Amino acid sequence: MSDIMLGKKILLGVSGGIAAYKMPLLVRLFVKAGAEVQVIMTARTKQFVTPDTLAVLSKRPVLTDVFGAFAQPSHWAEHIRLGEWADMFLVAPATANTLAKLAHGFGDDMLSIVYLALRPNKPRLVFPAMDGEMFTAASVQRNIEQLVQDGCTVIPPEHGDLASGLVGVGRLPEPETIFAHAVKALAGSTDALDEDEQKYRGKHIVVTAGATREKIDPVRFISNYSSGKMGFALAEAAAQLGATVTLITGKTPLATPPTVARINIESAEEMLRAAESEFARADMFIAAAAVADYRPVEVQSEKLKKSDSEFSLRLIKNPDILAAFGAQKKPHQVAIGFALETHNGIENAKEKLLKKNLDMIVLNSANEAGAGFDVETNIITIITRDGFAEKFPLMHKRNAAKTILKKAAAFLSAIAS
Ligand SMILES: Cc1cc2nc3c(=O)[nH]c(=O)nc-3n(C[C@H](O)[C@H](O)[C@H](O)COP(=O)(O)O)c2cc1C
Structure with a gap:
């Protein structure tokens, strides 16, 4: 049986989009599958999901600030340690802002700096999610292209109802689908789920x-x-x-x-x-x-005794x-x-x-x-x-x-x- 998640070290970067509310469920899926999850959230993310919820579910303090990490009795350079520690870095939801930072090498918070410190051969999965016309904006598309060139697997958002009430492309996939992408990436595949595989979502x-x-x-x-x-x-x-x-x-x-x-x-x-x-x-x-x-036609209520040399049922x-x-x-x-x-x-x-x-x-x-x-x-x-x-x-x-x-x-x- 595949235990691909067992003992895997997952860095989950959560940025400040409305879909951050789905992340507690994703953390639960990882933990249930035997993975260790370290959540890193941007400062803005606290507006959408509480660090306490994610800390309780992941059984680890949630990190936000590079310097704040010194306050905890941990490594002298937590961002470097995490970059070495992780088997995979998954960013969900990735806001337009965070995409831009990752694409351009910024390192002004824990999420972006750990992304830079991650070992080069580790899978990086990025799930952009945004409302209205944001996803199709030329700059967002340019940044996504850059991330793909840098070796990230960028999973496009889905079409559907958006938080604003609009309908369009921008929805973060459901936690089960994100989990499935993570399993696939850990199994060594850099491809997104293909058309056939996607048909199983929600079935x-x-x-x-x-x-x-x-x-x-x-x-x-x-x-x-x-x-x-x-x-x-x-x-x-x-x-x-x-x-x-x-x-x-x-x-x-x-x-x-x-x-x-x-x-x-x-x-x-x-x-x-x-x-x-x-x-x-x-x-x-x-x-x-x-x-x-x-x-058997009849189930005996007491144990059958050995008697004759032949027995038929x-x-x-x-x-x-x-x-x-x-x-x-x-x-x-x-x-x-x-x-x-x-x-x-x-x-x-x-x-x-x-x-x-x-x-x-x-x-x-x-x-x-x-x-x-x-x-x-x-x-x-x-x-x-x-x-x-x-x-x-x-x-x-x-x-x-x-x-x-x-x-x-x-x-x-x-x-x-
Ligand atoms: C209610 C609300 C919802 C938002 N949802 C998104 C979103 O889904 N995607 C996105 O890219 N930005 C969204 N934003 C904008 C980001 O929160 C904003 O760009 C922020 O600076 C992102 O910071 P971060 O990338 O450091 O988390 C939203 C803002 C508000 C007020």
């Missing part, structure tokens, strides 16, 4: 994962070797793209990915109940769980959760299934796709080394309704998850801005 993605357990008696159950790793990787990848993710999972020791809402279940029937409560609001339903096809078919979603899905909803086959893989997977009214099915072979249950890697073939099948080479389940989401984005409607 509700429901993922099922792991094996179900079908009770025989108080101490025994029927289950399978599924570890839940593929489903957890999908939930994590979707969350990193800014989706709201519900993960319905069988028992597994895997840690819940940051920002993902987890529902623990045991049996197929419990999984169906949990899933049904999510059907209506799911934009995409990804069934990565290995649900037992059958369960009567089983009854379990509900088909994915087919239930497929049967009721609305045109905007996307259904994705998994198929694990030992023979006639593509044929069987195609049949399953049509029978269950899916948009896409991911076939993983149970025969190939490094693929299938309880391993870190997978070999996937993605099949769509038009019958097109694309096989991918052996890859880590985390990368398989990203590949699947990228393909599945084609079925998601573009988000209205």
Whole structure:
């Protein structure tokens, strides 16, 4: 599982725009994901969000003034220490004023001077946000161009309602989207999220994962070797793209990915109940769980005793959760299934796709080394309704998850801005 934020040192520079009010939520996302966050705010920012709020959430004093830092029992040159300390510098919101300072090498407050002191190979993410025509002003655009040339990743603001009541380009993206950009930058990418990846922002993605357990008696159950790793990787990848993710999972020791809402279940029937409560609001339903096809007709209330040399168990078919979603899905909803086959893989997977009214099915072979249950890697073939099948080479389940989401984005409607 990706723990990319775990232990990462994030400098969050907040400048004095109205969107600074979103920063406490962003700090929480970083902290929840295991990152250390040092907030630096400009003097003006205090008009928009209190330093105390950000200090409590980040568990560190908020810094503003280069000289004020001497008052604290810390390093003799805090700005230099922070520049060395950070794994990433993220400025959100970046006002027109702060953009100008960063683009021109000013160093008259803690934010701008730490920006100068940052090690050159560390990612710098800048999120301009401003009202009215400010963003399109020639000087602002010139400064952005300069920052890009200097190696910053500048994420353009979104189109939408602005604080002034105007509608236009200037909105700061939501904290989940900023977080997703930060994850991407830490993973080594200097690109902004591409068009497909952006489609996940604000979407509700429901993922099922792991094996179900079908009770025989108080101490025994029927289950399978599924570890839940593929489903957890999908939930994590979707969350990193800014989706709201519900993960319905069988028992597994895997840690819940940051920002993902987890529902623990045991049996197929419990999984169906949990899933049904999510059907209506799911934009995409990804069934990565290995649900037992059958369960014992009767669950013994006492432990079965060993007696005869043979023993038979009567089983009854379990509900088909994915087919239930497929049967009721609305045109905007996307259904994705998994198929694990030992023979006639593509044929069987195609049949399953049509029978269950899916948009896409991911076939993983149970025969190939490094693929299938309880391993870190997978070999996937993605099949769509038009019958097109694309096989991918052996890859880590985390990368398989990203590949699947990228393909599945084609079925998601573009988000209205
Ligand atoms: C209510 C209000 C909202 C503002 N919002 C923004 C904004 O969203 N973006 C921006 O660039 N400037 C905004 N400004 C102007 C900045 O606060 C101002 O340029 C300030 O000097 C920025 O200082 P700083 O960059 O050091 O934080 C706003 C000003 C006010 C009074």
